[in-house]
Amino acid sequence: MIDLNNESGLAVDDARLVGLAEFALELLRIHPQSELSILLVDPQTMAAYHEKFMDEPGPTDVLSFPMDELRAPSDGEEPPLGLLGDIVLCPEVTAAQAAENHRTAEQEADYLLIHGLLHLLGHDHAEPAEKKVMFDLNDRIIAAWGRHRAAAGQAG
Numbered sequence: 001m002i003d004l005n006n007e008s009g010l011a012v013d014d015a016r017l018v019g020l021a022e023f024a025l026e027l028l029r030i031h032p033q034s035e036l037s038i039l040l041v042d043p044q045t046m047a048a049y050h051e052k053f054m055d056e057p058g059p060t061d062v063l064s065f066p067m068d069e070l071r072a073p074s075d076g077e078e079p080p081l082g083l084l085g086d087i088v089l090c091p092e093v094t095a096a097q098a099a100e101n102h103r104t105a106e107q108e109a110d111y112l113l114i115h116g117l118l119h120l121l122g123h124d125h126a127e128p129a130e131k132k133v134m135f136d137l138n139d140r141i142i143a144a145w146g147r148h149r150a151a152a153g154q155a156g
Contacts (some may be wrong), residue, residue, distance in 0.1 A: 001035050006039040008091045013106065016042035020110055023148060024117055024141050028072040031081035036120075038113070039088045046090035061097060062112040064119035065089040071122050107142075114141050 002018050021036060041049070048060035053063065068082035089107070089112060098108035118134055126133035 001033065002038065003036070004038040004040070006040040008042050010088045011038075012040055012091055012109070016106070017113055020113055020145055021117065023145055024114055026131070027141060027144060028121065030070060030072065030121075031079040034070060034081055034084050034097070034116070036084040036091045037086040038054045039046040039086060040091055041088055042057065042091055043092050046088065046093065049088060058088070059090050059093050061108075062116045065101055066120045066122075069122065070120070084117075085120045087113060087120065089113060110145065111138065111142055114138050124138075 002021050004014050004018050005015060006012055017038060021028075021038065022032075023094060025034065025036070028030070046063070047057070049054040049057065049063055050056050051058045053065075061132070065086040065088070067085040068080075070080040070082050070084055073079055089109060091109060094108045094112055095105035100106045101111070104110060115138055118138060121132070123134040123137070127135050
């Protein structure tokens with residue numbers, strides 16, 4: 001179950017973000033009844049979260065708060081069921097940084113949603129080897145999402 005709350009004050013394609021999260025969870029073989037919360041916030045709220053939880057000033061694009069520390073199963077293992085946790089996105093920040101990453105605002109939000117989801121599943125990018133694994137997986141999921149949407153006749 002995916003719960004999305006938009007408290008950002010901006011119009012966002014909620015259905016697309018939920019669809020992407022569902023697509024990624026299925027691709028990663030996470031149990032379809034696992035719970036994920038996505039919260040979209042304004043820059044002031046994100047700055048407060050960033051300072052409170054990361055001890056860093058100013059708003060950031062995405063924060064992740066894992067709950068049950070679920071991991072994607074290996075081949076032959078059953079998909080895990082539980083609480084994935086919370087992903088907090090700031091659409092205003094993601095839109096502002098999209099151009100520097102050569103993406104549209106929607107593409108940047110999609111990319112960062114997957115980035116946050118991978119953090120919930122235990123991925124990190126502190127070390128170069130970890131970063132390569134995480135970012136390669138992020139890119140593969142986004143590419144598969146693009147193919148999926150193209151096959152369904154959807155833009156983006």
